[in-house]
Amino acid sequence: MDNIMEIKNLCKSYREFKLKNVNFTLEKGYIMGFIGPNGAGKSTTIKLIMNLVKKDAGEIKIFGMDNLKYEKQVKEKIGFVYDENYYYEELTVNEMKRIIAPFYKNWDNKTFERYMNLFDLNPKKKIKELSKGMKMKFSLAVALSHKAELIIMDEPTSGLDPVFRSEILEILQSVMQDEKMGVFFSTHITTDLEKIADYITFINNGEIIFSKPKDEIIETYAIVKGGRELLDRDTRKEFLGIRENSYGFEALTDKPEKMKKIFRDNILIEKPTLEEIMIYTVRSGVNA
Numbered sequence: 490m491d492n493i494m495e496i497k498n499l500c501k502s503y504r505e506f507k508l509k510n511v512n513f514t515l516e517k518g519y520i521m522g523f524i525g526p527n528g529a530g531k532s533t534t535i536k537l538i539m540n541l542v543k544k545d546a547g548e549i550k551i552f553g554m555d556n557l558k559y560e561k562q563v564k565e566k567i568g569f570v571y572d573e574n575y576y577y578e579e580l581t582v583n584e585m586k587r588i589i590a591p592f593y594k595n596w597d598n599k600t601f602e603r604y605m606n607l608f609d610l611n612p613k614k615k616i617k618e619l620s621k622g623m624k625m626k627f628s629l630a631v632a633l634s635h636k637a638e639l640i641i642m643d644e645p646t647s648g649l650d651p652v653f654r655s656e657i658l659e660i661l662q663s664v665m666q667d668e669k670m671g672v673f674f675s676t677h678i679t680t681d682l683e684k685i686a687d688y689i690t691f692i693n694n695g696e697i698i699f700s701k702p703k704d705e706i707i708e709t710y711a712i713v714k715g716g717r718e719l720l721d722r723d724t725r726k727e728f729l730g731i732r733e734n735s736y737g738f739e740a741l742t743d744k745p746e747k748m749k750k751i752f753r754d755n756i757l758i759e760k761p762t763l764e765e766i767m768i769y770t771v772r773s774g775v776n777a
C-alpha cells in the first residue's frame with residue numbers, strides 16, 4: 490500500500506473548539522473529499538497539514554515523512570490550492586509565476602504554459618483582475634507545474650458557477666488519469682464528491698465520523714421511508730436521524746438489513762446521497 494498522507498491522533502485545541510484524535514489515510518492514485526458542516530474543523534485540519542498552525546499532539550506524515558521535520562521536502566510535493574493564495578495583487582500572472590517558480594526544484598515551465606493555455610488564462614492579466622475561478626485555476630496550474638504529487642485544496646469549488654466547477658473537476662479527473670498522485674479537498678458541495686471522489690472523510694464537531702471509500706458509504710447507509718405509526722420509543726432508537734412530517738417519516742440507518750426485518754414491507758428503502766448522510770448525522774449529533 491502506497492500511503493501519500495497519514496494522519497494519526499491529530500489534536501488541536503482552540504478556546505471554544507477541539508480537533509479530537511483525527512485519523513485518516515490517503516493512498517496514492519485516489520481523490521479524497523473532506524466534508525463536514527461549518528466550523529467542523531476542515532480548514533483547521535488542512536492548516537495543520539500545511540503547518541500554518543501548530544498542532545497540540547499527533548502525527549502527520551506525507552509520503553512517509555513527518556510534515557514538520559521534513560517541511561521543505563514535504564512542501565515540494567504538495568500543491569496547495571485555494572483562492573486566497575498569498576499572491577501579489579498588482580503583479581501579472583507571469584510576473585507572479587517568475588517569483589514562485591524558483592522556490593520549486595521541479596518547476597517545469599512548459600507544463601505551466603500548457604495549463605495556462607488549457608485553462609484559458611491570460612499571463613498578462615494582473616492577479617487582482619482574475620475572478621475567483623481564474624485564481625483557482627492559476628493556483629492549480631502552479632501546483633501541477635511543480636509536479637506536486639499531493640494536491641490539497643480548501644473548498645476549491647465554492648463560489649464557482651456550475652460550468653466552472655465542473656471544468657475544475659474534469660481537470661482534476663484528467664490529471665489523475667495521467668499522474669499517480671493524490672488529491673485531498675474540502676468542500677460543502679457533496680454532489681461534486683459524488684462525481685469524482687474515491688474516498689470520503691466526514692468530520693463533525695472536530696471528530697472524524699468516517700473515512701471510507703465512497704461506494705462503501707453509499708452501500709452502508711440507507712434512507713428508510715414509512716408511516717409515522719411505525720415510530721415508537723424503541724423503533725426510533727434504531728435510526729441515526731429522523732425527519733418527520735404529517736404524512737410520515739424519513740430516517741437514516743446504517744443497518745438496512747435489520748430495518749427490513751423489523752418493518753418488513755411497510756417501509757421503502759432507498760440509497761442515500763452524501764448530503765442526506767451528512768444532514769441526518771449532523772442533526773442527530775451522532776459521533777459514531
Ligand SMILES: Nc1ncnc2c1ncn2[C@@H]1O[C@H](COP(=O)(O)OP(=O)(O)OP(=O)(O)O)[C@@H](O)[C@H]1O
Pocket residue numbers: 503504505506525526527528529530531532533534
Ligand atoms: N485561530 C483560531 N482561534 C480560535 N478559534 C479558531 C481559530 N481558527 C479556527 N477556530 C475555530 O475552530 C473551529 C473550526 O474552524 P474551521 O475553520 O476548521 O472549520 P471548517 O470546517 O473549515 O468550517 P467552514 O466550512 O465554515 O470553513 C471554529 O469553531 C472556529 O471558530
